[in-house]
Amino acid sequence: xxxxxxxxxxxxxxxxxxxxxxxxxxxxxxxxxxxxxxxxxxxxxxxxxxxxxxxxxxxxxxxxxxxxxxxxxxxxxxxxxxxxxxxxxxxxxxxxxxxxxxxxxxxxxxxxxxxxxxxxxxxxxxxxxxxxxxxxxxxxxxxxxxxxxxxxxxxxxxxxxxxxxxxxxxxxxxxxxxxxxxxxxxxxxxxxxxxxxxxxxxxxxxxxxxxxxxxxxxxxxxxxxxxxxxxxxxxxxxxxxxxxxxxxxxxxxxxxxxxxxxxx
Amino acid sequence: xxxxxxxxxxxxxxxxxxxxxxxxxxxxxxxxxxxxxxxxxxxxxxxxxxxxxxxxxxxxxxxxxxxxxxxxxxxxxxxxxxxxxxxxxxxxxxxxxxxxxxxxxxxxxxxxxxxxxxxxxxxxxxxxxxxxxxxxxxxxxxxxxxxxxxxxxxxxxxxxxxxxxxxxxxxxxxxxxxxxxxxxxxxxxxxxxxxxxxxxxxxxxxxxxxxxxxxxxxxxxxxxxxxxxxxxxxxxxxxxxxxxxxxxxxxxxxxxxxxxxx
Amino acid sequence: xxxxxxxxxxxxxxxxxxxxxxxxxxxxxxxxxxxxxxxxxxxxxxxxxxxxxxxxxxxxxxxxxxxxxxxxxxxxxxxxxxxxxxxxxxxxxxxxxxxxxxxxxxxxxxxxxxxxxxxxxxxxxxxxxxxxxxxxxxxxxxxxxxxxxxxxxxxxxxxxxxxxxxxxxxxxxxxxxxxxxxxxxxxxxxxxxxxxxxxxxxxxxxxxxxxxxxxxxxxxxxxxxxxxxxxxxxxxxxxxxxxxxxxxxxxxxxxxxxxxxxxxxxxxxxxxxxxxxxxxxxxxxxxxxxxxxxxxx
Numbered sequence: 001x002x003x004x005x006x007x008x009x010x011x012x013x014x015x016x017x018x019x020x021x022x023x024x025x026x027x028x029x030x031x032x033x034x035x036x037x038x039x040x041x042x043x044x045x046x047x048x049x050x051x052x053x054x055x056x057x058x059x060x061x062x063x064x065x066x067x068x069x070x071x072x073x074x075x076x077x078x079x080x081x082x083x084x085x086x087x088x089x090x091x092x093x094x095x096x097x098x099x100x101x102x103x104x105x106x107x108x109x110x111x112x113x114x115x116x117x118x119x120x121x122x123x124x125x126x127x128x129x130x131x132x133x134x135x136x137x138x139x140x141x142x143x144x145x146x147x148x149x150x151x152x153x154x155x156x157x158x159x160x161x162x163x164x165x166x167x168x169x170x171x172x173x174x175x176x177x178x179x180x181x182x183x184x185x186x187x188x189x190x191x192x193x194x195x196x197x198x199x200x201x202x203x204x205x206x207x208x209x210x211x212x213x214x215x216x217x218x219x220x221x222x223x224x225x226x227x228x229x230x231x232x233x234x235x236x237x238x239x240x241x242x243x244x245x246x247x248x249x250x251x252x253x254x255x256x257x258x259x260x261x262x263x264x
Numbered sequence: 265x266x267x268x269x270x271x272x273x274x275x276x277x278x279x280x281x282x283x284x285x286x287x288x289x290x291x292x293x294x295x296x297x298x299x300x301x302x303x304x305x306x307x308x309x310x311x312x313x314x315x316x317x318x319x320x321x322x323x324x325x326x327x328x329x330x331x332x333x334x335x336x337x338x339x340x341x342x343x344x345x346x347x348x349x350x351x352x353x354x355x356x357x358x359x360x361x362x363x364x365x366x367x368x369x370x371x372x373x374x375x376x377x378x379x380x381x382x383x384x385x386x387x388x389x390x391x392x393x394x395x396x397x398x399x400x401x402x403x404x405x406x407x408x409x410x411x412x413x414x415x416x417x418x419x420x421x422x423x424x425x426x427x428x429x430x431x432x433x434x435x436x437x438x439x440x441x442x443x444x445x446x447x448x449x450x451x452x453x454x455x456x457x458x459x460x461x462x463x464x465x466x467x468x469x470x471x472x473x474x475x476x477x478x479x480x481x482x483x484x485x486x487x488x489x490x491x492x493x494x495x496x497x498x499x500x501x502x503x504x505x506x507x508x509x510x511x512x513x514x515x516x517x518x519x520x521x522x523x524x525x526x
Numbered sequence: 527x528x529x530x531x532x533x534x535x536x537x538x539x540x541x542x543x544x545x546x547x548x549x550x551x552x553x554x555x556x557x558x559x560x561x562x563x564x565x566x567x568x569x570x571x572x573x574x575x576x577x578x579x580x581x582x583x584x585x586x587x588x589x590x591x592x593x594x595x596x597x598x599x600x601x602x603x604x605x606x607x608x609x610x611x612x613x614x615x616x617x618x619x620x621x622x623x624x625x626x627x628x629x630x631x632x633x634x635x636x637x638x639x640x641x642x643x644x645x646x647x648x649x650x651x652x653x654x655x656x657x658x659x660x661x662x663x664x665x666x667x668x669x670x671x672x673x674x675x676x677x678x679x680x681x682x683x684x685x686x687x688x689x690x691x692x693x694x695x696x697x698x699x700x701x702x703x704x705x706x707x708x709x710x711x712x713x714x715x716x717x718x719x720x721x722x723x724x725x726x727x728x729x730x731x732x733x734x735x736x737x738x739x740x741x742x743x744x745x746x747x748x749x750x751x752x753x754x755x756x757x758x759x760x761x762x763x764x765x766x767x768x769x770x771x772x773x774x775x776x777x778x779x780x781x782x783x784x785x786x787x788x789x790x791x792x793x794x795x796x797x798x799x800x801x802x803x804x805x806x807x808x809x810x811x812x813x814x815x816x817x818x819x820x821x822x823x
Contacts, residue, residue, distance in 0.1 A: 038400065065428075102427075103427070334681055368623070372619065
């Protein structure tokens, strides 16, 4: 949020506005103490990928405070609207400030359950996605400091994935990485899932070069990509590691896979 | 409206004169407790096959002053939960009274017995802490909750002033997170799977060793401490333990501080 | 009642010319029809007992408790209109908890009795309310130990300024038993009884000689007696089935450690058995006498 408040790099010589002063904190009147900061970052990373008839959400299980590892097993993935009858087909992943993530999870879970009790049918992922955006935006001026990814199956049975910013802006995507190692994982996903920068060899020169056509990947391939993404992120990012939790949503239910990651 | 979102909702300088940024900057969020006053240091906790061992020293510091030396930072909740508090002592007392009132209300339903286990209390406390941080009026504590979960299995989890929670076979708050946690983790090479191989004696011994390390290295610590063993059968709480077999021989070797400058 | 129908009984808080408040008297009538409740105070603690009339065979035995915990060290049993009792108990709990919030310690039993009395009395003052249709018996134990404040973390200096005197002998704490009536009147008692069987119960309580400084009744004896008295008091309404419910509060070194608790199932059954036996004994004697008479004939 701080970056929004004092965004640098704005043209200070423009007439009419005094942005240049905005990022330079001026002396306040009266004594100022070190204030309470209600946020922290608990590290870790999450990602989601969809296929023709499935969606996979994944997250490492490490929780950190600065250079400390709080625990090696703190899941970031949650089944939403799960009554214990394994009827749930929606998964939420949250990464960022864990306490906010937990609070967000509990609220969405309660809402999705209430929807089922009141309407006698489970909430669609599309409706749930919109509702999640509303919850986030309701706290626009004291946001849940999390990057959320919501996964499930849409009305046609296709994998559905929605990604959010902390204040509720969202879109449906094929794949998305979030959290500490998002910048490491996302380009890998762009290349391997959406075939960005992949061209058909000798299909032309310059702009004539034909991009490799996007195809929907089989589940096993995606699981492989997810594992590779996290083992690599574990190597390059200190806040990622310990364990990888994957939740795979298909029409038959949610399958959970846990794989150890390096603990260093 | 223009393409500078930062300008939206602000008066234009060319119309109203230069914008008074100090007005904008100085309006930092109003907070209540800005910092803790009388504080307790680390709390340690280790699971073992039948329960949990938890310990904290008996010191309450006022800055660098060792202000109170008989402070009981392990608080019990019937029938078998112990909560170890680090951080602000007055906030700890507030939470202790909150738990007492909760216990009294539980006993209104006397025939149904105690139903709140450590897991329930941890959830409750973390929600209290999260609510208070969201009100910008935090309870300045880090706490460990030790006891049993719904299946009577060992339960150990932490909660802090931000409402952050996590659980692990070994936990340590404050200085202990740096000094004790790595030592305690040696007990649990396979994390949760190792708990069944740890006996009460092993857990107690590890905790005692860590309390000693903390006394050697944490300047805000004391050699008098409380230790509790929580099992299905109840709580075994000792509040006036003394650190045994201290060895300060290593102190000679320390260079660069105090009198031994080189 | 002689003055009924004169119009002075139609509104609460209105006096009749001869100085009576009829609504309160009617409330007492409601109590006199309720199940019997008693309390026994001894040096070693307090016992509360009540006769719970079983209004339906479909009610679960042992459920729907009638004696309530108000704070750790205090319990209340009521006779009369049950919902009125519930409301009064809820108020007593609020009083006990607000005392704790203010003074960071348990409310003394006499203070709780006073708060409850004051609350009940207020319901005799306004035409918009009716008096409580209950008489409550409050039992409690004020700790005999030197108590710190709730949440206290240490004990302060052991010597010197603020230190403790070695041989300080202070008499503090002890049992408390109070009965609060619909008028708001409350007295402290050695033994209290209310409800339908109160007359028989009071007669039995008086025999225990509780007021005497030499009374040798132990807490267990008190439990046994309480059970017996409830059974004796039930004799007049034998057609109705009932359950015996008992709670107790002991000294800090006693079985409940100063806390208000259910009498343990084992002891309750023992007391109940003994109570039944003593009544059967009475019957046997009568029967024997009858038989004897018959033989003489």
